[in-house]
Amino acid sequence: MEYTLAELATRLGGELRGPGDLRISGIAAVDQATPRDLSFIAQKKYLKKVSASRAAAFLVAPEWAELGRPCIVVPQPYLAYARAAALFAPPPWRWPGVSDRAWLGQSVQLGAEVSVAPFAFIGDGCRLGDRVTIGPGCILGREVEIGPDTYLHPRVTILDRCRIGARVIIHSGAVIGADGFGYVPTPQGHEKIPQLGIVVLEDEVEIGANTTIDRAALGETRIGRGTKIDNLVQVAHNVVVGEHSILVAQVGVAGSAKLGKRVVLGGQAAVVGHLEVGDGVQVGGKSALTHSVGPGQVMLGSPARPYKEFLAMHGVMVKLPDLYRRLKKLEQQVAALTGATSPETES
Amino acid sequence: MEYTLAELATRLGGELRGPGDLRISGIAAVDQATPRDLSFIAQKKYLKKVSASRAAAFLVAPEWAELGRPCIVVPQPYLAYARAAALFAPPPWRWPGVSDRAWLGQSVQLGAEVSVAPFAFIGDGCRLGDRVTIGPGCILGREVEIGPDTYLHPRVTILDRCRIGARVIIHSGAVIGADGFGYVPTPQGHEKIPQLGIVVLEDEVEIGANTTIDRAALGETRIGRGTKIDNLVQVAHNVVVGEHSILVAQVGVAGSAKLGKRVVLGGQAAVVGHLEVGDGVQVGGKSALTHSVGPGQVMLGSPARPYKEFLAMHGVMVKLPDLYRRLKKLEQQVAALTGATSPETES
Amino acid sequence: MEYTLAELATRLGGELRGPGDLRISGIAAVDQATPRDLSFIAQKKYLKKVSASRAAAFLVAPEWAELGRPCIVVPQPYLAYARAAALFAPPPWRWPGVSDRAWLGQSVQLGAEVSVAPFAFIGDGCRLGDRVTIGPGCILGREVEIGPDTYLHPRVTILDRCRIGARVIIHSGAVIGADGFGYVPTPQGHEKIPQLGIVVLEDEVEIGANTTIDRAALGETRIGRGTKIDNLVQVAHNVVVGEHSILVAQVGVAGSAKLGKRVVLGGQAAVVGHLEVGDGVQVGGKSALTHSVGPGQVMLGSPARPYKEFLAMHGVMVKLPDLYRRLKKLEQQVAALTGATSPETES
DSSP, X not given: OOEEHHXXXXXXXXXXXXXXXXXXXXXXXXXXXXXXXXXXXXXXXXXXXXXXXXXXXXXXXXXXXXXSSOEEEOSOHHHHHHHHHHHHSOOOOOOSSBOTXXXXXXXXXXXXTOEEOTTOEEOTTOEEXXXXXXXXXXXXXXXXXXXXTOEEOTTOEEOTTOEEOTTOXXXXXXXXXXXXXXXXXXXXXXXXXXXXXXXXXXXXXXXXXXXXXXXXXXXXXXXXXXXXXXXXXXXXXXXXXXXXXXEOTTXXXXXXXXXXXXXXXXXXXXXXXXXXXXXXXEEOTTOEEOSOBOXXXXXXXXTTEEHHHHHHHHHXXXXXXXXXXXXXHHHHHHHHXXXXXXXXXXX | OOEEHHHXXXXXXXXXXXXXXXXXXXXXXXXXXXXXXXXXXXXXXXXXXXXXXXXXXXXXXXXXXXXXXXXXXXXXXXXXHHHHHHHHSOOOOOOSSBOTTSEEOTTOEEOTTOEEOTTOEEOTTOEEOTTOEEOTTOEEOTTOEEOTTOEEOTTOEEOTTOEEOTTOEEOTXXXXXXXXXOEEEETTEEEXXXXXXXXXXXXXXXXXTTOEEOOOSSSEEEEOTTOEEOTTOEEOTTOEEOTTOEEOTTOEEOTTOEEOTTOEEOTTOEEOTTOEEOTTOEEOTTOEEOSOBOTTOEEXXXXXXXXXXXXXXXXXXXXXXXXXXXXXXHHHHHHHXXXXXXXXXXX | OOEEHHHHHHHHTOEEESOTTOEEOEEOOTTTOOTTEEEEOOSGGGGGGTTTOOOXXXXXXXXXXXXXXXXXXXXXXXXXXXXXXXXXXXXXXXOSSBOTTSEEOTTOEEOTTOEEOTTOEEOTTOEEOTTOEEOTTXXXXXXXXXXXXXXXXXXXXXXXXXXEOTTOEEOTTOEEEEOOOOEEEETTEEEEOOOOOXXXXXXXXXXXXXXXXXXXXXXXXXXOTTOEEOTTOEXXXXXXXXXXOEEOTTOEEOTTOEEOTTOEEOTTOEEOTTOEEOTTOEEOTTOEEOSOBOTTOEEETTXXXXXXXXXXXXXXXXXXXXXHHHHHHHHHHHHHHHHHHSHHHHO
C-alpha cells in the first residue's frame, strides 16, 4: 500500500501541512520510522523525539502542529493512527472458498463468499453468514450459528449450538462453549451437572487467543456487543457481560456474575460468582471483586475496595514497620508514665 | 426428549405431587422456564419466584412441597436437577466409527465402538479402550493409553506415553503431557532437563478447556480418581492430586506439590512447589499457599493463612488509616504528658 | 538405551567409583529407582535415602562420594543428572519427511530434513530451516520464518510474518503472533488498532503449552535468546524480554514492558505495561510489578516492593490484631493519665 500525504489527509479527515505529493508506504513509531513512514504524536512526551525521527510525516494534534515537519493535523492523533494503520494493514488472509481438505457436515448452510480453510471441521447443521472466514484447523460443533463478516483465526473451537454475531473476531486457540464447571457433591464423589445452555457472542465482540468462555448450565452465557476480551481469560457459565466492556488478559469471571456496560477488568483481575457489577465499573489489575458494586466505581485490591480507600490503606501498610516501632515506644513511655504517676510509686 | 411427570418422578426417585401425565420436554431455571419445562427450587430464595414462573412442574425438598403447583418431592433438589438435566441432555456427539480423514499410526489398538473424528491424529502404539471418543483435531502422541468410555472433546492434545483412565472427560484445547519446566542454570544459559516421566489421569477425572498438565521430570504427574479441574489451570511436573479434589479455573500448582483427597483450590489460587496439602484442605480464590498444611484447614490470602487469622488481620487492615490517626494522637498526648511530668520540665 | 557405568562416567565427565561394566538402562529419583537405574544426589537431604534405594549407581558431589555404593563423582550432580537424562531420553518423535496429509502453501521453502506431520498447515511463503520439525496440527500463517533445528510440538500456531530462531522449542497450544489488545475508545465503542508488527523469538527460546505471545502494534514483540517461558503465560504486544530470562507459568507481562537479561518472574506474577525491568531482577510468584526497577532487585507483593521491605511489612501485618489491642489499651491508659494529670482534674 502506498498513499500520498494528501490522500492520507483526506482519508483521515485531517488538515494537510506539507507537500501533498509526499509518498508514504507505511506507519511506524516515531523512533523507528523510516523516510517512507508516517508517524504520530499521541502524547506530549514524544514531541522531543521528532527532531531525530526519520519519519516522512506526522499525525499531530492542533496544539502541536508547529513541528517544522510535514504533518497532518487531526483532533485525535491516536485515533487517526488507528485508522491510518488500517489503511496500511495487509488484507486479512482468507482461503479462497471452501477447501476440499475441510470437512463439512450435513445440512450446513453457507452464505455468500464464505471461506473455509483446510483442516476446518464444520458440524452438522451449522449456519455461516456471508463472508464468514473459518481459519485452518477451526472446529465448529453442531448447529453453530455465525453472523456475517465474522473472522475466525486458525484453530478456534466453537461447540454445539453456540451463536456468534456479526463482525466478531476470535483469535487462535479460543474455546467457546466448553462445559461450565458444575458438580453436585455426593458421598461417592462429584456428580456432573450436564451443561445444557449455550454461549452467545453479540456483534463486534473480539475474543483473545486461548481464552475460554463456557456454555451455560441452563440458558446462556452472553458477551455483549462490542465487548473486547484479551488472551487467556476465563468466563464461566451463565456470566453476562454488557456491551463495550474490556476484559484484559488472564481475567477470571466466575459463574453467573452479571457485568454491566463499559466495565473494565484489569489484567489477572477476578470477579466472584453471582455478583452484579454496575455499568462503567473499573476493577484494577490483579484485584478480586468479592461483592456487588454499583455503577461507576473504581475498585482495587484483593479483596477489592474503592480505590481511594485501598490507596489510603496501602499508604499506611507500607509504614507498618515504622508504626510498630512507634507503638512500642509509646508503650514504654506510657509504662514509665503509669509507673511515675501511679499512687504506689508516688507514695 | 420428552417424559411424563410420573416417569420423571420414578427416574429421579421422588414423590409425585400433581398430574402424572403432564408432559415435560426440558429443564430450565425458575424464571426462564416455559410451560413445557421442569424447574427446581434448590435454595429458599427461589421460592418467591414460583408464583410468577411458567414452569410445568418443580423439583422441591419436602419442607417446601406445599407449592400449590405440580411437583416432584426429592430429598436433594439440586442433585435431582443434575440428574434430570442428564435425562434431557442430548447424547454427546460422536463420529460414527473411525474417520478416513483421521490418521492412525502403526500398532494402534482400538476397543469396541471407538469413535475417531476427522483430523484426529493417533500416534504409533496407542491403545484406546471400548467406546472411547476422540473428537475432531485431537492429537495423541505415541503409546498413549485411554480407558473405556473416555470422551475427548475437539482439539485435545495428549502426548507420548501418558495414561488416561476410564470415563475421563477432557475439554477442548487441554494439553496433557507437555514437558515440565525444568532447567539447570549454567554460565552459558539454562540447560534443559529432559522430562522423561508421564501424566496419569485416573478414572472419572474431568479436565477443563485449555488446561495444561505437565509430564513428570521422572516418574509421574498424577491426578486422582474423580478429581475435577476447570479451565486454564496449570499443573506442573510431578504434582500429585488426590481423589475427588476440585481445582477451579486459572489455578496454578507448582512442581512436586502433593495434594490430598477432596482438596478444593479456588479460582486463581496458587500452590508453591514441593508442598504437602492435607486431605480436605480448602484454599480461597486468588490465595497463595506457601507452606504445607495439615488436613481440613481453610486457608486464605497471599501468602495464605488460616482463614480466621486472615479475616482478623484483614479486619484491622481496613482500619489502618484510622489506626494511624489514633497512633499519632497518642504520640501527641504522650509527648504532652511526658513534657508535663518529666523532671526537667517540672523543675 | 543402555550404557555401562564406565561409559556414563566418561560421557558425563565424572570419576568412576565402582564396577565400570555395571549396565544401566534408565534414570530415576533415589526412592523410585530400580536396580537398572542411575540415580543422583542433588541435595544433602537425599543422602539418607541412599541406603534404602535400589538404584544401581548414583551421581554424587565429591563431598558425598563415600556412599558405599557404585557412583560417578561429578562437580554438579544436578547438571550431571540433566545430561544423563538426555542420554536416556527417547529421540523426539518426528514425522519422516513431509506428510501428504499436511498442506503446504505456495513458495514455501524447506531446508534439509524438514519434518511436517499430518494436518499441519504451512502458509504461503514460509521458510523453514534445516531439520525443523512441525508437529501434527500445527498452523503457520504466511511468510513465517523458522530457524534450523527448531521443534514445534503438536498444535502450535504461529501467525503471519513472525520469525522464530534456531533450536527453539514450542509446546502444544501456544499461539505466537495473535493480535495485540489495542483499541481507541470512541463514543460508538472500542475502535480496533490494527496490529501490524510481528513476534521474534530468538535462538534457544522455549515456549510452554497454551502460552500466548502477541504481535506488536508496530515493530516487534521480542523474546531474547535462551529465555524460557512456561505454560499459560501472556506476553502482550511490543514487550521485549532480554536473554536467558525465566517466566514461570501463568505470568502476565503487559504491553511495551521491557525486561532485561536473566530476569525471573515467578508463577502468576504480573508486570504492568511500559515498565523497564533491569537485568537480573526477580519478581516473586503472584507479585505485581507496578513501577520500573533497576538491575538485580528482588521484588515481592502486590504491588511489589523490595523483598526485605515486603517481609518487614508483612511481619507486622500478621500481628495487626494484636497491635490493635495494644493500641486500644494505650488509649485507655493515656485517657486515664490525661485525666489524672490534667490541670482540671488536679486542681
